[in-house]
Amino acid sequence: MPSFSEAEQRVKVLRSEIRKHDYRYYVLDDPLVTDEEYDSLVRELEGLEREFPELVTPDSPTRQVGGAPLEQFRSLRHTVRLLSLANAFEPGELRDFDRRVRQLSDVDLDYIVEPKIDGLSVALTYRDGKFVQGATRGNGVIGEDITENLRAVRLLPLLLPRALPLLVVRGEAFMPKKAFERLNKERALRGEPLFANPRNAAAGSLRQLDPRVTAGRTLGVFCYQVLECEGLQIDTQQEALQILRELGFSVQEAGEHCRNIEEVIAFCSRWIEKRHRLNYEIDGMVVKVNPLYLHDILGNTAKSPRWAIAFKFPAEQVVTRVKDIFVRVGRTGVLTPTAVLEPVQVAGVTVSRATLHNEDMIRQKDVRIGDHVVIRRAGDVIPEVVRVLPERRRGDEKAFQMPERCPICGGQVLRQEGEAALRCTGIACPAQLKELILHFVSREAMDIEGIGPALVIQLVDRGLVKDSADLFSLSREDLEGLERMGEKSADNILAAIQRSKERGPAPLIFSLGIRHVGIRAAEVLAERFGSLEALAGAGVEELTAIPEIGPKIAESIVAFFQQGQTLLVLDKLKKAGVKMEQETATRGEALPWSGKVFVLTGTLPNLTRKEAEEMIKEQGGKITSGVSGKTDYVLAGSEPGQKYDKARELGIPIITEEDLLQMSNTPP
16 A cells, blocks of 8 residues: 555646546547546545545546435526527628627727637536536526536536635636537437437436436536636636636637737638537637726627627538428417428538528529528538429429418508518407417526416417416416316416516516617516516617617617517516516616716625626626726725736725725614
8 A cells, every 4th residue: 555645746647637638538529548547547546536535636537426315407697698699690790799899999909819619508607716606697697606506527627726805707608519419429329319419418417317418428617707706806808818828717719819800711711621620619710809808998788798709610411302381480470481391410410390481582583392402501501492402303392381470360461661571460369379478487587487488388379367467366276277287287387477476677577578779678677677567668868778679679668668468568567566666766867876886806805706796787787807998996805916006097086995884874
């Protein structure tokens, strides 16, 4: 048996070797040793840790094997909203992005370009250098807690070399191509359903209730963004990537620093073909403004940052045949023709349907039932028909006509001026109503657990629910008379309906299904107006004055609240006791620090960073990470760093914790 000092030294060597081999295998797809040699190293490390348990550390490769099964995933609210990216498909759109950024920032720009991984977006939280929490992106505001599953990912560091007080990192979980192929072969042998693509396989592996299943799969996580950081000053995206590498995170090596947009375009163009050389799937390149202080100046829209854009690679195209065409009626009444296809693989996904968008597109492309067509799919974009191959027609193809009546309710179908879409005008169209109710009860909306598609169909078909507000009038007797509905199930649903009344105005606004209003826009509107009544009375000019609300959203909101049916539903919701106002006034002009921008730096003597941020936000202030000319106050603690120096250079007021407490009328 080796001595303790000998074992300690050998353990360090083994861990270093195993991590090196993990990186070569999982990321580079270039292993240096055989599977047998690798397994031998792991077994030796496990043996030494059994003999000397005091040498076991949380970040040891032997710890990343998966824990006990979980009952369910709990929801987590992200401390920083995880935004999605706007897309560019042509070089001209990248130049337009560059032009917009220059107009807003008025400085010389450089960019960091990174491959866009086709995986599952995750947020990783470290406190005092230890991994404590991991979550899926979800809707950007709320994600699922997959901490235990992420602990089982070999390339994810569980303990950082620096004990930073707080570090929140965004990354992308992925499955290497060869690992995906091997997994599907194993599933085929067991008679299990195959994963459609590596992205689905990665998502399915991380959303297992049993972390041991995750541990048995080959997964990696590339990290690319520092969302929050205490204890380090980071000024550029290039510096952020280097710091992530130094902290032990896997960072893509295929990125590039570009001095201008033309270098960006050239780099993206080279990778259109080179992407296939990588061991993992990418579907484009992400272009980011390099200086981080400009991220705060440029800001965000309701969905996307203005300082970044995704350049999507040209879609892969394949040929298949149109077996049929049917029309789907959505929750806004739009009739969408959809082609039923002979199943075919496109960009790693089995496709059996493709959108035909609208009547004009069917006529323009002359799509007929029985035609051979070229279809394409890029990333998450719904597959679409690119063109018809008329030379392959046999004479038995059938032309398709859009219906003059709604296929669901028989209501008249009209085409509004300036729109390509046909809409059902039936005010009680079951298709719209069912979709609207499903949206109303969804998690991000009113979160009424237990009401799914099967129950909604019964509620609408039996006339128990004629609009979303009718859900609050349901009784136990109404529910118990439905199929597969017992007394306990009915009570659970009624309790969930009762709880939903306290959700507040933001989820309620989102739940109403206003065209173009997503969850983030709903939150912005709730913060600005404070109540449904105030929002209903707002005009286009007042709405577009809000930075994150554009003319299209504003016009949709005004049109929605001008409908008599909308006002009737709101009245029913109010009478049912649904909370339609914020508990405290949050309209921008009513709060003392409205419009004021704060930057925090250093360690405060009493308040935690989160407590200070919440205090500022409660008073209407905004928190940004970088000091600029738009910063109103810099809240500084001990060891403040470069933000403090920059604030002094720009003449920005620097306040202490005591100053902040006095400003908020809170005794220090």
